[in-house]
Amino acid sequence: MKKIIVSIILVFVVVLIFQFVGCGPKKEVLSTPIDKTALDQPKDYVGSKRCAECHDKIYYNWKSTKHPYKITESNEKTVVGDFWSHNTLEIQDKRDGQNKVVAQMIAKNGKYYVQTYADKNTDKMQEFEIVYNIGGVWKQRYITKFPNGALQVLPVQYNIKTRQWVDYHGLKGHTPGDGKFWSDPTRTWQRNCAKCHTTGFKMNFKDGKYNSTWADNGAGCEACHGPGSHHVNVEDIKKLDTIVNPGKIYDDRRANMVCGQCHTRGKSTDKKFGYPNTYKVGDELTFHYDQVTPEKDKKRFWPDGSSTSHHQQFTDYQKSVMFSKGVKCWSCHDPHKPSTGNSSSLRLTGNLLCQSCHGVLAGTQHLSHNLHDHGNCQACHMPMTAKSATPGDIASHTFFAIPPTATVKLGGGDLKKQPNSCNLCHYHKKTPVEDLVKEYEKSHKEKATYGQYTSLATSYR
Numbered sequence: 001m002k003k004i005i006v007s008i009i010l011v012f013v014v015v016l017i018f019q020f021v022g023c024g025p026k027k028e029v030l031s032t033p034i035d036k037t038a039l040d041q042p043k044d045y046v047g048s049k050r051c052a053e054c055h056d057k058i059y060y061n062w063k064s065t066k067h068p069y070k071i072t073e074s075n076e077k078t079v080v081g082d083f084w085s086h087n088t089l090e091i092q093d094k095r096d097g098q099n100k101v102v103a104q105m106i107a108k109n110g111k112y113y114v115q116t117y118a119d120k121n122t123d124k125m126q127e128f129e130i131v132y133n134i135g136g137v138w139k140q141r142y143i144t145k146f147p148n149g150a151l152q153v154l155p156v157q158y159n160i161k162t163r164q165w166v167d168y169h170g171l172k173g174h175t176p177g178d179g180k181f182w183s184d185p186t187r188t189w190q191r192n193c194a195k196c197h198t199t200g201f202k203m204n205f206k207d208g209k210y211n212s213t214w215a216d217n218g219a220g221c222e223a224c225h226g227p228g229s230h231h232v233n234v235e236d237i238k239k240l241d242t243i244v245n246p247g248k249i250y251d252d253r254r255a256n257m258v259c260g261q262c263h264t265r266g267k268s269t270d271k272k273f274g275y276p277n278t279y280k281v282g283d284e285l286t287f288h289y290d291q292v293t294p295e296k297d298k299k300r301f302w303p304d305g306s307s308t309s310h311h312q313q314f315t316d317y318q319k320s321v322m323f324s325k326g327v328k329c330w331s332c333h334d335p336h337k338p339s340t341g342n343s344s345s346l347r348l349t350g351n352l353l354c355q356s357c358h359g360v361l362a363g364t365q366h367l368s369h370n371l372h373d374h375g376n377c378q379a380c381h382m383p384m385t386a387k388s389a390t391p392g393d394i395a396s397h398t399f400f401a402i403p404p405t406a407t408v409k410l411g412g413g414d415l416k417k418q419p420n421s422c423n424l425c426h427y428h429k430k431t432p433v434e435d436l437v438k439e440y441e442k443s444h445k446e447k448a449t450y451g452q453y454t455s456l457a458t459s460y461r
């Protein structure tokens with residue numbers, strides 16, 4: 001009898017050990033069944049031009065969106081900053097309180113330069129040649145190359161709408177003893193930006209030197225479809241399911257993570273990178289990325305839980321009822337739609353977009369929908385409360401209308417501490433927030449009480 005018990009225990013222990021040693025299920029859990037074949041093939045990035053050979057219409061449509069242009073080589077066609085007339089940046093020196101020129105932007109012989117301080121301990125300016133630009137819709141930033149191959153983000157930023165040069169964190173810290181400075185290794189583009197602004201990025205860092213490579217300068221086809229070498233090489237009749245089609249990822253959450261890998265802020269789980277360096281399209285993002293939350297970084301959120309900062313659309317969206325019901329980013333945005341201006345490649349514009357699924361909202365006779373029946377869904381449900389270059393240039397993606405009550409109860413009545421959807425229009429009429437609250441509560445008593453919005457601040461509804 002004793003022997004039997006001992007052998008049972010032994011078998012049990014052996015099974016347990018095997019589990020831990022790694023004979024149990026391993027990484028497979030990271031891929032979704034339907035894309036398993038697509039994910040399992042040995043593959044590399046080939047670049048979007050290769051896809052054009054067969055998907056030419058999609059290719060040319062994609063070319064007209066903003067995704068391909070996130071990083072560009074600097075030349076007269078791509079630089080949007082003013083390097084000629086209003087081309088200096090002045091800020092206050094913490095040491096003596098005086099305003100000082102801290103950077104000068106100049107163009108010569110078709111090349112672009114920034115003269116600025118490279119070290120927080122010297123007062124001598126140096127000249128840096130710009131090799132790449134990032135962006136150009138809201139703002140543009142500039143990159144220079146250091147001798148070890150580090151691509152360093154220069155400390156100036158050009159805001160498109162206001163046509164102004166502003167400090168991009170770095171020069172304000174021009175005080176001996178200050179922490180981060182723009183030339184520090186912690187500010188290197190390869191570590192903090194690269195994967196979100198290129199496709200197929202490879203770090204290649206050895207002996208203090210960077211030999212980084214990437215397949216496309218922007219978010220190419222393979223940023224959303226995964227590496228394509230296998231798909232390109234396989235016979236035509238066998239091409240289906242050899243590359244990830246985000247529309248076929250069976251788990252709605254993971255599907256939205258295809259966009260979420262870039263449209264959310266955070267740190268890689270090993271804390272070394274400002275992006276999810278190990279994530280592959282089809283993976284569960286949370287295994288690769290610690291997303292920003294109000295607890296981790298308060299300044300990225302308003303007290304109601306919606307974002308203050310740009311590239312947090314996915315951060316916001318996870319709080320939406322639509323996210324939990326499986327509505328996709330691409331239910332509203334068509335990544336292959338020919339885009340004109342800053343139209344965000346929306347499938348439909350204005351109220352038509354929302355009404356294509358929500359009809360005319362018959363039966364919701366509250367003040368907001370009733371009185372504002374001609375109103376603009378986005379103005380209330382996607383208030384412009386986040387910032388890329390200037391305050392209010394990015395729309396909230398929680399899809400909650402932020403009530404005036406939030407300003408009173410969470411922001412002490414101060415719109416700068418907690419904005420709301422209503423005052424973004426009613427501001428110019430000087431309607432006091434308290435009056436709006438009264439009107440609002442008359443009509444929304446049962447549904448949109450303040451309580452609903454506090455739960456938004458602490459949990460994903």
Ligand code: HEC
Pocket residue numbers: 046047048050051052053054055221222225227228229231232236237239240241242243244245248
């Ligand atoms: C040599 C021609 C060729 C090239 C090059 C090519 N494709 Fe395809 N692709 C096809 C064909 C054929 C299909 C299958 C169409 C079908 O049967 O509906 C396909 C299907 C797809 C699908 C849908 C797959 C599915 O299972 O639903 C995606 C996504 C795709 N291609 C993306 C790409 C990307 C990204 C590239 C570049 C890396 C690329 N293709 C390069 C020919 C090509």
Ligand code: HEC
Pocket residue numbers: 134135136137138139140141153189192193194196197261262263264265266274275276310311312313388394
């Ligand atoms: C996690 C992904 C991610 C990382 C990391 C990241 N960005 Fe971005 N960035 C985005 C997305 C997405 C957008 C566009 C959406 C938005 O701004 O809301 C953007 C927008 C921008 C823009 C404005 C583009 C325009 O057309 O106006 C600039 C400039 C920029 N990023 C620079 C940087 C720099 C410099 C770094 C590194 C210090 C960086 N980004 C790191 C995802 C990222």
Ligand code: HEC
Pocket residue numbers: 048051052055058059060062067219220221222223224225245246247248330335336
């Ligand atoms: C920003 C992300 C993104 C980029 C960039 C992108 N796609 Fe897609 N693609 C998607 C999504 C999402 C779907 C699924 C759409 C759906 O199911 O409605 C898709 C679907 C497809 C399909 C399947 C057929 C179809 O039209 O639905 C093909 C083929 C395809 N993409 C090719 C390409 C090629 C080629 C490029 C580059 C020129 C490209 N995609 C760039 C996100 C992207």
Ligand code: HEC
Pocket residue numbers: 065066067069070134135136137138195196197198218219223224258259260261262263329330333335339341342343344345
């Ligand atoms: C590889 C990173 C990456 C991925 C993946 C990605 N984006 Fe982006 N997206 C960006 C960056 C960076 C920008 C800013 C481009 C610029 O303005 O220079 C941007 C811009 C946008 C814009 C605004 C551009 C405009 O036309 O005004 C929309 C909308 C957008 N992305 C939606 C999506 C959707 C939807 C998906 C998923 C299907 C997606 N993105 C996937 C990085 C990414």
Ligand code: HEC
Pocket residue numbers: 321322325327331332353354355356357358377378381382399400
């Ligand atoms: C592709 C279809 C689709 C589109 C387009 C769409 N929605 Fe939705 N929306 C849904 C679905 C599905 C739900 C979940 C409804 C449910 O479970 O009762 C939802 C829920 C919502 C909710 C939450 C409702 C609640 O019960 O709390 C709001 C608010 C909302 N949508 C606003 C919008 C706005 C604003 C737009 C336009 C910018 C929009 N929707 C566009 C499909 C869509």
Ligand code: HEC
Pocket residue numbers: 351354355358361364368369372375376377378379380381401403421444447448452
């Ligand atoms: C004047 C501001 C305002 C406008 C304009 C507006 N909404 Fe709303 N909407 C609200 C408020 C406030 C609520 C109630 C919030 C809650 O109950 O959590 C709401 C609730 C909703 C809901 C949740 C269910 C319901 O019917 O109460 C949906 C869906 C919705 N709106 C869609 C839309 C669509 C689609 C449009 C455009 C046709 C639109 N809204 C225009 C403020 C607005």
Ligand code: HEC
Pocket residue numbers: 256259260263313314317322327328329330331332333344346353378382393394395396397
């Ligand atoms: C229900 C529809 C809907 C869904 C779902 C949706 N968006 Fe949007 N998005 C919009 C609309 C409408 C705008 C334009 C807002 C404006 O300019 O007033 C927009 C704007 C944007 C922009 C431009 C910058 C900004 O925020 O103003 C980006 C980038 C973007 N969306 C990315 C995404 C990503 C990524 C997802 C998924 C995580 C997503 N969107 C889901 C409707 C949607």
Ligand code: HEC
Pocket residue numbers: 368371372373375376379380401402403404421422423424425426431436439440
């Ligand atoms: C897109 C701009 C816009 C937004 C956002 C908006 N309103 Fe209005 N509101 C108006 C306009 C314009 C009128 C004048 C009546 C009309 O023509 O609809 C108005 C009228 C009103 C009135 C009638 C009294 C008056 O001042 O004329 C009240 C009360 C009101 N809004 C409350 C709200 C509340 C509460 C919200 C937020 C949930 C809100 N509004 C959001 C534009 C807006």
